[in-house]
Amino acid sequence: MSALVQKHKEQPQLDWEVKNLASVLRVDEAHAVMLAEQGLITESQAGAILGVIDQLKAAGPSKFASKPGYGSIVLQIERVLATHIGEDTAGRLSIARSRLDQGATVRRVADRDSALEVAHRLTELLATLADVAERHKDVPTISYTHLQQAQPANFGHYLLAFEDRLEDAFDQLTQVYDRIDRCPLGAVGLSGTNLPTNRHRTASLLGFSQILDNSRRGRDAYYQIEMACTLAMIMTILNDLCTDLHVFSSTEFGVVEIDDCHCGTSSIFPQKKNPFALEIVKKVAQDAAGWVATALATFRNEGTGDTANRSLGILGDACNKTSAMLQLTSEILNLMVVNRSRCEALLKNTWVTTNFLANTLLLNHGVSYRTAHGVVARLVKNSLENRISRADVTIEMLQAAAEQMGVTGLGMSEQELRAALDPAEYIQQSSSFGSVGPEQVKRLLTSSRQKVVANCLWVESKERHLESADAELREVTEKLRVHKRV
Structure with a gap:
């Protein structure tokens, strides 16, 4: 293999594997036990x-010395094993597996850990949204369509809408x-093996809840497209929220103030308070728009006989x-x-109760809908x-407008008119399911709290399952470690 091929083909893959050495060695341990x-x-x-695996684990990725020309991590580890325990014993670790199912298993272990970390952080944000919505459930504000004033609202209800969107993302x-x-380990290439393996055992030791059933799918990673879509959707929702807050924090709106620790100032305009933290989130969201396209491009047109882009x-x-x-x-x-005072001041001069x-x-008063409009x-x-x-x-102004539209004899009182134009009354009277009315906001808050608890329990159950599998793997490997003489 030429130096350039090694640099652009072998080395990038090896760099990823060394970075994820802990996952690689977990897979090796489970396979050796089986x-x-x-x-x-x-x-x-x-x-x-x-x-020898213990020594590699203790040294960590930074001390792992790969050797150019030896190929992927499977062969690199076999090389290290051979220097300590001989080639015959070292080579036995590759019985009943190939680099295809081994690599796919390592990838799934790493991706599973990453997905669980995202889920953990997402539950934290969902809880935060519920907490902040609770604090501001009575703050009246304005909802916008086309960035134009539309209806009275409240800030808690606004935040709960984002909580609900992110709940969908959590479900995804x-x-x-x-x-x-x-678990794909044991698929052994594409067609399985005649050796008496136990795929259920390795799956259990690695904390997998299921086995990838068809051996031909052992190397499949199409789930990564779905994962990229889910991550991009999360970032899209965060972008919407941070874009709103960016606008709301402007001098013209002044509805929210971003904390000083999330802001910076200008090198030339000393009056400015730039919400840098919001811009950080929005920048990552820009990159996220390309994740899905990259995922689809990675898997397109390769057929089922190509393993280079899996x-x-x-x-x-x-x-x-x-x-x-x-x-x-x-x-x-x-x-x-x-x-709050700024929100109320903005509402005072709007026509959002029309x-x-x-x-x-x-x-x-029996006026038809379109005529009333x-x-x-x-x-x-x-x-x-x-x-x-x-x-x-x-x-009198209302009656004059009605007469201009061909409507006469309106019996509305002044008091009724005042109530119909009052944003606070609008919010109080909103009773439709999911609306901004106090009872509905209270119901939405209760529902969000229940979902947050359920989400946390889901994450905790997965973490406990993996911890239990790790404990079992440590226990069985400890029993085998006493037999270190070849």
Whole structure:
């Protein structure tokens, strides 16, 4: 193999494997135990192999000295084993497995750990969103469509919408995790083996909940496309949230203030408070838009006879970045200040209760829906042209607008008009399922709390399962380590 081929083909793969040496050695340990239990190697041979693996684990990736030209980590480790226990015993670790199923197993172990870390950080953000929404459940604000003022809302309800979106992403993540959590070890290339192996044993020792059933799928990593999609979706949601907060924190809005520790200033404009933390999240979200395209491009047009492009090199980095941005977003939200007085001041000068007034005409005064809509639109138009604020609108102005639209005899009182134009009344009267009304926000908060608890239990159950498998692997390997003489 030429030096250039080694540099661009062998070395990048080897670098990834050495970085994930802990996962590689876990797979080696489980395989050695299974071979010994099935009588494919002796306990002495297994003990000798495990003794050298102990040394590699203690040294760690930084001390692992790969040798150019020896190929992937499987052969590199076999080389190290051979120097300590001889070639015959060293070579027995590769009985009943190939680099295809070994590499695929290492990749799934690493990806499973990464996915669980993302899930852990996501549960933290979901809990934070629920906490901050609870604190601001009574803060009135404005909802926007096309970035134009639409309806009265409240800040807690706004944050709970993001919590709900991220709950969907958590569900996607758990589904992908279940597909990662299938052990390919023992597929032995594509067609299995005639040797008396026990795939269920190695899967159990490595903490896998399932076995990848069809041996031909042993090297498959299509789940990585789903994982890239899930990560990109999480980052898209974080981008929406941070973009909103970026706008809301501007001087013109002033609805929120990002904490000083998440901001910087200008090198030339001393009055500025730049929300750098929000921009960090948004920058990663830009990169995330390419993760899915990269994943699809990696797996496209290779058919089933090609093994060169069966893994997504960016996935580990994408998981790390997503976990970090989930953690940063939690911190931003926890320290952010919501300016209630500014929210109320903005609401005071808006026309965001117009559909409430139209509904009042519909329900209480028999005006058809479209006609009521037209009457209120004319009222707003007349008021804007005459520089009349919402607070100064009178019943006579409403009746004049109605007459312009061909509606006469409105029996609405001044008090009824005032209530129909009041944002606080709008919020109080909102009762439809999932709306901004107090009872519905209370229900949404309760639901979010329940989901957070369920999510935490899911993560904890997976962590306990892996810890239990690790403990069993340590126990059985310890019994074999006493047989270190070849």
